[in-house]
Structure formats: structure tokens, C-alpha cells
Amino acid sequence: MNNKVGIYYAYWTRNWDADFVDFVPLVKRLGFDILEVNGGTIARMSIKERERLKAAALSAGVELTYCIGLTREYDLASEDAATRQRGVEFLTRMADAIGDMDGKILGGIIYSSWPGKMPQDVTDKRPFLDRSVAAMTEAVKAAEDNGVLFNVEVVNRFEQYLLNTAQEAVAYVERVNSPNCKILLDTFHMNIEEETFADAIRTAGSRLGHFHLGEANRRPPGRGRLPWDEIFGALGDIGYKGAMTMEPFMVPGGEVGRDISVYRDLTNGLDLDDEAERSAKFVKDKLATL
Ligand code: MN
Numbered sequence: 001m002n003n004k005v006g007i008y009y010a011y012w013t014r015n016w017d018a019d020f021v022d023f024v025p026l027v028k029r030l031g032f033d034i035l036e037v038n039g040g041t042i043a044r045m046s047i048k049e050r051e052r053l054k055a056a057a058l059s060a061g062v063e064l065t066y067c068i069g070l071t072r073e074y075d076l077a078s079e080d081a082a083t084r085q086r087g088v089e090f091l092t093r094m095a096d097a098i099g100d101m102d103g104k105i106l107g108g109i110i111y112s113s114w115p116g117k118m119p120q121d122v123t124d125k126r127p128f129l130d131r132s133v134a135a136m137t138e139a140v141k142a143a144e145d146n147g148v149l150f151n152v153e154v155v156n157r158f159e160q161y162l163l164n165t166a167q168e169a170v171a172y173v174e175r176v177n178s179p180n181c182k183i184l185l186d187t188f189h190m191n192i193e194e195e196t197f198a199d200a201i202r203t204a205g206s207r208l209g210h211f212h213l214g215e216a217n218r219r220p221p222g223r224g225r226l227p228w229d230e231i232f233g234a235l236g237d238i239g240y241k242g243a244m245t246m247e248p249f250m251v252p253g254g255e256v257g258r259d260i261s262v263y264r265d266l267t268n269g270l271d272l273d274d275e276a277e278r279s280a281k282f283v284k285d286k287l288a289t290l
Contacts, residue, residue, distance in 0.1 A: 001236055002287065004034050006027070006034025006065060007027055008245060009035060009038070010249070011246075011248050012272060014251075020041070020053055030280055036067050038066070039066035039068040039094045043094040066103055069108050069114025075087060076136060077128040084135045111163065112160060113160075125162060143180040144178060151184035151209040153184040157192070166185060170183070182207050186214065187214055187226055198231075202234060211245075212247050215248075218250070220276060221246055232290055248279070251266075251272075
């Protein structure tokens, strides 16, 4: 397999907003094909700022992908219609901005909020799903217009309640029924919720549009116990040709450490750049055997 391999910028940052241009040559030097950046930041950038980033990525030969967890004010599943409308408008702005960048991939918790909990004493999530599907059906038109994929990320129960398994995500995207609404699976979350990695990947099948890599404690691939041969084997079985971006988090502190719940130093004294470079090689070596 020769899928493009990427890394999320927030591995290096304490805040979600950052100047992504600095990371473009760095990830190239460390052996990556892709830099994944914050979709919200892109939507808020001026045209000039976007052009500067686009030019940096083009000249380095680095592809950009985009990720976001919507805050509560944009929750597509909210009981409040104005909140859902803000969410649709924000997704539309992101799709337009990513389109301007000639980007293709947005993923994350774009169908509700991050983090997100069901209200107390509510046990039926179907009304929340219904509202989210309706709002996404509207928002995805901007993705279609811009040639962008909206990939709904399946995450663990401690972070969101609507889509915790690949099976739930398949039901969701079937209801949205757009070629531009697909699924993002993430090995860190799958490790908590799925019966097996291979079955979850096969369940997503042709609806898999993006993929996140990370060990059980969010260290970079190759430093933990996740069954990478099973995972990459199943991706090969379904003919997955898309991107794979790692999303490691190892350093406590700042917005990122707080929101990701990094409460100890996971680097074990290793250098962040060296670890990223080692992990890119680990993933590419595994892919080369398939
Ligand atoms: Mn992820």
C-alpha cells in the first residue's frame, strides 16, 4: 500500500490556533506527505493568510488535511434551532475555505459537539441523531460544491455519545446519503469501543474517507500494543486508498493538553521530532509490506 501518511500539527502546539506554515517544512523533513491542520482556524483566516499557507504547502510538496471538533455553539444535534443553524453556517464556511485551499478532507466531530454528553435522564439518542442528520444533509451541500469530503469521526463514549462505533457511523452516513459524507475511524477510539479493529474497518468499507492513527495512550504508532498488522491488513482488504494521519499527544499543558486530557509527560524523555520521524517510518514500512 502506498497511502499518504500525515501528522496533526497539535502534536507540537499548546494551543489550537497556530501558524501552520512553520510545520510544513518540518513534517516534510520528518518523512510525512501530509500535515493535518485545524479546519476552524482555516475558516477564520483571511484570504491572504490562506494563500500564504497554500503556497508553502505547494512548494514543499505537502498535502493539507483538516480536522475539527465543533464547540457547543455549533452543535448540529442541539435542541436549539439557532445553534444548529450556526453549526451549518460554520461547516459551510469551512467547506468554502478548504475548497479555496484546493483541500479535499475535513474530519472530526462535525456532527455534534466535542466534548458532548447526553442530557441527564435522557436515554434515547435518536432525536439527537435525527436533528444532526437533518443539519448535516443541509451542510453537506457546501462540501459537494467545493469537492470536499465531510468525514464523521467515530470517537469513544467519554468524548461524544452519537457515533461510538463504525456501525453507528454507517447508519448515519447512509441517512445523509451524499457521496461527500464519509467516515473517519481512529485507532485510539476504536481500541475502546470496537469488538475488533478488522471488523470495524470492514464495516466502514467503501464509506471510509479518512483514517487516524494512534496508540491506546495516544503515543505515536509503534510505541504501544495496538495490532498494527491487523489494522493495516484490514485497510488493505477494503482497498483503502485514502490518507492516514497520526494524531499523537504526549505533552501536558495549554488548551491542547487540557482538552485531550494529557495529565502526564508521555515522551519518556524522547525528542518530539525524532519520535514523529520514527513513527512515520514505522507506518510506511508496514504499508510497504502489504
Ligand atoms: Mn482522531
